Amino acid sequence: MNFLNVSKVHHTYFSKEAATEALQDINLSINKGEFVSFIGPSGCGKTTLLSIIAGLFQPTLGTVKIEGQDVFENDDLSIGYMLQQDYLFPWKTIEENITLGLKLLKKENHSIASKLLKDVGLPPVEKKYPRELSGGMRQRVALARTLAVNPKILLLDEPFSALDYQSKLKLEDLVSEMLKEYNKTAILVTHDLGEAIAMSDRIFLFSPRPGRLYKTFEVPEEIRNLTPFEARGHSSYSSLFQLIWKELESLEQ
Numbered sequence: 654m655n656f657l658n659v660s661k662v663h664h665t666y667f668s669k670e671a672a673t674e675a676l677q678d679i680n681l682s683i684n685k686g687e688f689v690s691f692i693g694p695s696g697c698g699k700t701t702l703l704s705i706i707a708g709l710f711q712p713t714l715g716t717v718k719i720e721g722q723d724v725f726e727n728d729d730l731s732i733g734y735m736l737q738q739d740y741l742f743p744w745k746t747i748e749e750n751i752t753l754g755l756k757l758l759k760k761e762n763h764s765i766a767s768k769l770l771k772d773v774g775l776p777p778v779e780k781k782y783p784r785e786l787s788g789g790m791r792q793r794v795a796l797a798r799t800l801a802v803n804p805k806i807l808l809l810d811e812p813f814s815a816l817d818y819q820s821k822l823k824l825e826d827l828v829s830e831m832l833k834e835y836n837k838t839a840i841l842v843t844h845d846l847g848e849a850i851a852m853s854d855r856i857f858l859f860s861p862r863p864g865r866l867y868k869t870f871e872v873p874e875e876i877r878n879l880t881p882f883e884a885r886g887h888s889s890y891s892s893l894f895q896l897i898w899k900e901l902e903s904l905e906q
């Protein structure tokens with residue numbers, strides 16, 4: 654059985670003036686430990702679908718299940734969500750930010766902050782405050798906080814887009830390494846095609862609103878076996894980039 658199943662998902666936003674169809678008949682499945690990306694033109698419903706998978710709201714029609722369990726209103730499923738902004742609480746120390754989810758789950762563990770900080774390549778900064786760290790360091794803390802609750806799946810909504818290019822490349826490598834080490838399943842929403850190719854096992858391309866699953870691309874094994882930074886220099890990377898780029902252009906015409 655697949656780890657995650659999205660079946661016949663439609664979603665429409667309703668207002669007093671109009672009904673706007675965001676997603677139409679989305680069917681896809683993801684295997685345990687797989688890293689996939691959602692790409693497509695702006696407004697194609699990528700983040701809407703990610704929010705539905707997170708269980709933040711129900712689709713108008715259809716189901717989303719992780720290991721056979723519905724995600725909506727399911728307190729037994731731990732789902733990690735990492736956003737473009739780190740959303741660390743400025744009045745809390747780094748340790749308090751990392752262990753916040755554990756406190757909410759009543760599974761407080763003071764030693765886990767130090768271990769995760771080491772895992773994400775940060776020095777002992779437990780007693781510091783977010784304002785004392787750079788943007789890249791804060792995103793590393795956000796990753797540590799996400800992993801602290803041992804989520805079933807990580808949902809990444811453009812988590813590197815606010816960083817400078819050097820920090821972005823370093824974080825791509827770090828996230829890829831950590832997810833493999835922790836054997837985590839992940840979905841990345843991104844507008845950066847190169848990032849999607851460098852990090853993913855598969856790429857789902859969505860058509861313009863209402864968003865539909867247009868094509869799925871398998872990333873060659875020789876790319877998947879490399880770090881994201883190394884992958885960008887592989888010959889297969891360039892050919893896949895050109896292939897998907899042409900499909901993206903055809904959708905936007």
